[in-house]
Amino acid sequence: GEWQRNDILAGIFEPATIDIDLAILLTKAREHSVALVGPAAEELFDPVPEQDLFEALNETLTLWNSPPDWAGDERNVVLTLSRIWYSAVTGKIAPKDVAADWAMERLPAQYQPVILEARQAYLGQEEDRLASRADQLEEFVHYVKGEITKVVGK
Template identity: 55%
Template sequence: MRTSPPVEIARQLSSACEVIERNLAGTLQAIHLFGSAVDGGLKLYSDIDLLVTINGPLAESVQRSLMMDLLSVSAWPGTSEAYRALEVTVIVREEVVPWRYPPMREFQFGEWLREQLGTGIIQSAIPDHDLAILLTTVRQRSVCLVGTPASELFDPVPKESFVKALSDTTAQWNEESDWQGDERNVVLALARIWFSISTGEIAPKDVAASWVLERLPHEYRAVLMVAQAAYLGTVRDDLAGRTKQVASFVCYAKAMIERICASY
C-alpha cells in the first residue's frame, strides 16, 4: 500500500483538493485518497477515488458549485492527457459515527453524472449501503490528503454490516439490462465481492479476479479472464458480445456469494 499519492496524479490531486477546500471551507473535516491510486496501482482507465468528510449537510447551492467546479478538474476515462476521471464521495461524519446501516451519503460526483450536471440535476442525500464497503476500504488502505487519518476519524464497520453491504450490492444484478454496457465492471465487481465475502479483505480488481479464477469452474473462466485482461489493458474488451457467457458467469458468481452470505 502506498503512503503518498502517485507522482503522475499529483497535479490533478492538488487541483481537486483546492476545489474541494474552497467550496467546503468551514465544514471540511478530511479528504482521503483510496482505490487504485493507493492499492495496486493506477491502470489505464482507473478513476481517482476521493472520500470527502464534512461536519454537516450542505446547501444545494454549495453542492452545485462544488460539482460544477469538479468538472473542470476531471475527464472521462481516456479522453484527456492531463486528467483522469474523479469519483468523489461526500459524507457527513455524524451520519456514519456512531455507525448505523444503511448509512447516508450526502452526495457523489463522477464522470457518469456529467450530462446530468450540465442540465442542472443534482442528486440529493440518499442511504447508500456501499458506504460500508467504502469505509472499510478507506480504513484499511487510504492516504490522508487533508485532515485526520481514516483509522482515527471513523469507527470500524461491523462485520455484519460489511457482509450485508456485499449481499445488497450483489442483489442489484438480476437480468441482462442490469449490466448491459457495463459488463466488465460488473464481472470484476462480483469477483471482488466473492473475494471479500470469503476472506474479509478488500483487494484490487485484478488480484481478486486471480483469486476467483483459481476457484472457478472452467466454463465460467473465459468471461473473467477477458474482464481482468481488459482492465489491465492487454486485450480488447469484447464482453458486450458474449451475452450468454456473461449472464452465466453473473448467475454462478451470485449463487456462490449468496451461499457464503447465508453461512454468516
C-alpha cells in the same frame, strides 16, 4: 458529489439518507487510505461490523439479475462481482485485477474465460468483447452471485 456543488453553495442541502455503500467505503478507507494530515482512517473510524459489510455486498448483488442489467457494462459487472466475492470471503477490499486473480483460482473452468477477458480488458491488454459472450456471461453472473450468497447468507 460535484453535481451538488451549486445547490450546496446556494445553501440547499439534501436530507440525510442511508447509504448502504458506506460500509464498503469505510472498510476500504480503513484498509488502504493514506493520511496526508492527522490520524489514519483506522484510528478515526471503528471497524465495520461484518454483518454491515455483508448487507452492503448483498444489496449490490440485487443490481444484476438478467442481461439487460449488465448490458454495456459487462466488464465492470464481472470485475465488481469478483471484488464482492473476494470481500465476502476475506472481509477485505481488493483492486479489481487482484480480486479477478483470486476469483480465477476458485472458478470452474467454464467461467474462467469470462473473468480472464474482463481482467485483460481492464488492464488494457486485450479488447473488451464480453458482450459477445452473452450466454457465458449470464451463467458466470448467476454462478458467482450464488457463491457470494453462500457466504453472506441471503
